[in-house]
Amino acid sequence: MNNLVNISHPSCFQKPPLALDIIVHLDMFGIILYAVLTLMATVSMLVYIEECAYIYRKVKTPKKTAIVWVNGAAPIIATMSCLGMWIPRATMFTDMTGATYFAIVVYKFLVLMLEECGGDEEFLKRCGKQKLRISTGPCCCCCPCLPHVAITRRTLFLLKLGCFQFAVLKMVFTILSIILWTNDNYNVADMEITGAAIWINPFVGILTIIALWPVAIMFVHLRSILQSQRIIPKYAMYQLVLILSQLQSAIINILAMNGTIACTPPYSSQARGYLMSQQLLILEMFIITLVTRLLYRRHYDPLPPADLYQDDNDQNAKFIQQTEAEESIP
Template identity: 25%
Template sequence: MDLSGEASSGTRILTARHISADKSLPETNIAINSTLLCHSHSPNPDFASYFSALHLYAWVIWILGLVVLLIICSLYIVTLRSALKHWRDKFSHVIVVLSIYPIVAATAFVTLILPRSRVPCEAIAQEAVMIALYHFFCLVVAECGGSEQFVRSANGADLETRVMPCCCWPCCVIPRPKFHKKTLMRLRYLVLQIPIVQGLIYFIIVILWSEDYMLYHRNFVYFQPFIAASILSGMWGVVMLVRAAMSVGRAPRPRFLAVQLVLIIVKLQCGLAKSLPDVINFSCILNLHPSVFVYIVHNSVMMVEMLLLSLLAWRIYSSPPGKDLEKVQRDRVVVAVLEDNAHSIDVRSVREGIDNKSFNNNNVVDD
């Protein structure tokens, strides 16, 4: 065989002798390939690839989300009309506190449509909750008659500082100061720092995200201690205020619960959704990165939760705050009646003793 002639006659493809054309290559693991393909998708997809991956499901999710959002906005208007009858003097604070439900639902709906808007929408939702916490603080103070009336009603009682999240060791050594106007002002500053500090932190986070998504993803963990310290200290101030308001006969706990649940959903549930794809190996669904699919489920569930909390807020703010005092007033009336009865019994016994003593003295004289 003339190899030089074979090579010069044209381009040829030579096949190894041990490979037969009739034999097919062994099939590789399809599950592993699909998982690798799944994780090769972008965790921050553009709208075109996101829409092509969802196909018909996109319209179903968006239409249902829009219906839920419209119901939440309608409930917000209805709740404001009901609250206007009973909370007229504190209506500005009520507007801000109740606005967190449509705002959080709207940010979740925008994220369902545009997945790349997740970080700024998350920042808007969390900042709305922080501002609502401060206005809830102002609402409780106004409900107690203002700062001066609140302090006067407390009558120099001790402020309960050993409450959540500082209720366990080593927080047992925290002193209990007297509830004065300066103490209330310190509580106000402790709560006011939440929207300020959180706003600055998320401003930096959004800048990192706009520069590079992976830069944000790698450095977000370093902001977590500052975020947690700010929120926990502010929540400590709110819980102390709620305890002080309960000691003077008010009952803001249901309204605080309605705000607190939104904070738990926005912070803890969102943090769980972020860490879930790193903890669990998800299979490829709808040609989307696992984190994107988790965010779809998370935002859909969050909209349903905002709907339920809007119904709870409508029920709470539809009743006047004076109804919370009925039980306290009844208890005070009972205590006052018992004290009057005890006082009258003491006076009657003293009078009877005096009469008996004079009667005995008269008997002695007669003898």
């Protein structure tokens, strides 16, 4: 019976409430919850600012630029979620801002892995005689028959281009969506064929998959080389931010649009779904910010120089072993 009352309430069919309306309707539990989540978002940003100051003093360019961008993913998303929690009518803009920032982070994480190797030239010098396995997720993990690709300047350029296109085009589509929204042509909940969202969002999803593929290829190739740089937990945190900020939010919003999440005045079903997603993200990004601080705020020792003759040494060792084995046969 309560569900029927909630569904028939006028606020279930209205726009999200204003910030002042939220403050008026908060009970004691709501006040404590909003205060704690706001404190978490604030601490996340303060930790990030302190970490940026440390990295700018201790790390050389251009590695420090990549580290600062990658580290900013969790606190920026937490801050945008906090703003969206307090100002529900700005949710579309806060979500787009966080997603646009993460699109840049995807490219910067690829750059970070290369800088951990010493830069593009050092990477080519160290891995130039090897080959890349491209049968990785999210595009081709089910295609192990794909040939391995030689590591060249052209290959490296294509990998960077695959990530860079997402950073640029995501920003372009974000601006386009805002322009269409001002003209009442863009609505996230409008799934009709005539709506702009049904065309823009799937295309952005395809661009996302294309951009994640080069990062996965490079990580698979460098995870053993960069093990001393703790690249595996760094990549895990990067993937966790991706899953929580994109997949988790998408699932909650789909459930809200289908009416699975009940309307609770002054929030409609969709606005309540956004609120739940934002509150979860603040808590999750706060934890990730603390973990990434442990991973990145440290003394950075360069990798040992690449042995240009390692392949020849390995072949000579195999030849010697084979010769000794043949001589030992009576």
